[in-house]
Amino acid sequence: MIVNFFFRKRLSQNNSIEELFLGLIPFISKGCGVLISEVPNSGASPIVLIKNIWFARSKKSEINHITGDVHYLVLAFKRNSILTIHDVKSGLQGSFLKKFYIRLFWFWLPAILVKKITVISKFTKNELERIIPFAKNKINIIHNPVNSEFRQTPYQFNAEKPQILFIGTKQNKNLEKSFEAIKDLSCKAMIIGKLTEAQLKLLRTFRIDYESKFNLTFENIIESYKNCDLVCFASFYEGFGMPIIEAQATGRPVITSDFGAMKEVSNDSACLVNPNDVNSIREAILKICNDKAYRDQLVIDGLENVKRFQSDYIAKQYLQLYQEISD
Numbered sequence: 001m002i003v004n005f006f007f008r009k010r011l012s013q014n015n016s017i018e019e020l021f022l023g024l025i026p027f028i029s030k031g032c033g034v035l036i037s038e039v040p041n042s043g044a045s046p047i048v049l050i051k052n053i054w055f056a057r058s059k060k061s062e063i064n065h066i067t068g069d070v071h072y073l074v075l076a077f078k079r080n081s082i083l084t085i086h087d088v089k090s091g092l093q094g095s096f097l098k099k100f101y102i103r104l105f106w107f108w109l110p111a112i113l114v115k116k117i118t119v120i121s122k123f124t125k126n127e128l129e130r131i132i133p134f135a136k137n138k139i140n141i142i143h144n145p146v147n148s149e150f151r152q153t154p155y156q157f158n159a160e161k162p163q164i165l166f167i168g169t170k171q172n173k174n175l176e177k178s179f180e181a182i183k184d185l186s187c188k189a190m191i192i193g194k195l196t197e198a199q200l201k202l203l204r205t206f207r208i209d210y211e212s213k214f215n216l217t218f219e220n221i222i223e224s225y226k227n228c229d230l231v232c233f234a235s236f237y238e239g240f241g242m243p244i245i246e247a248q249a250t251g252r253p254v255i256t257s258d259f260g261a262m263k264e265v266s267n268d269s270a271c272l273v274n275p276n277d278v279n280s281i282r283e284a285i286l287k288i289c290n291d292k293a294y295r296d297q298l299v300i301d302g303l304e305n306v307k308r309f310q311s312d313y314i315a316k317q318y319l320q321l322y323q324e325i326s327d
Contacts, residue, residue: 087239
């Protein structure tokens with residue numbers, strides 16, 4: 001059995017899907033042959049779709065796994081394929097014509113043709129079922145794995161001036177309210193992602209001690225988790241929420257939102273907050289900083305939680321689906 005993993009064209013600022021599956025493939029390769037193909041073009045124009053589908057046709061294998069973002073590649077393979085959908089936000093936003101175009105080529109046609117669909121959370125499954133109710137029976141939940149490179153590292157919590165790690169700078173990451181929550185606290189903000197002018201202005205206005213980094217290597221990202229004291233991930237929307245389990249695997253306490261995929265993934269092992277309430281975020285940070293017993297328990301619970309996302313366990317679930325398609 002040979003599985004070809006199809007990736008979108010890799011961009012320096014956008015590689016979370018690639019890192020996820022590249023960390024998983026060594027475990028999958030223990031049960032089948034593996035090929036990797038990266039489409040040559042990025043973007044969503046009709047000409048890009050045609051070029052990438054034509055490329056994929058020339059690379060199709062016994063089983064073809066579209067790992068995310070380029071869902072339309074299913075049109076090159078039809079039923080000997082499996083599609084992973086990470087979230088459905090793109091199909092819910094924009095003008096009528098844009099939503100129709102995205103839903104047609106990213107959701108409706110792929111759902112008709114594909115053999116199996118995997119989603120990364122129950123939250124995403126529920127959202128996807130509203131877009132493709134006719135293909136509900138094809139949807140399987142397989143969580144994202146935590147990369148084995150994220151390992152617990154001992155550290156001394158800096159109670160006097162903790163370093164708080166923020167991952168991502170897009171609008172859904174809710175940095176504006178998070179910045180307001182720490183504006184008078186003795187802390188340092190470490191932000192991964194390119195900041196907007198509005199976000200930079202807020203940091204200056206609130207006089208927050210901060211450091212910002214972007215276009216980091218995977219190794220640099222791992223070091224960022226190791227160097228922080230806690231992770232604040234009070235997002236408005238996530239299909240999964242990888243920073244939650246990456247931080248927990250490193251042995252750091254996590255603050256995240258009290259709904260959706262974030263609540264599902266954290267599974268009572270993180271400090272949950274209302275992301276719309278600045279005081280809720282602020283109180284969570286203060287509680288972690290001031291209550292050592294609570295902080296230590298979050299670390300213990302987090303390490304237990306990430307056992308659900310170990311790569312070998314997730315790989316077995318994919319291999320089972322591949323076998324069903326092959327049979």
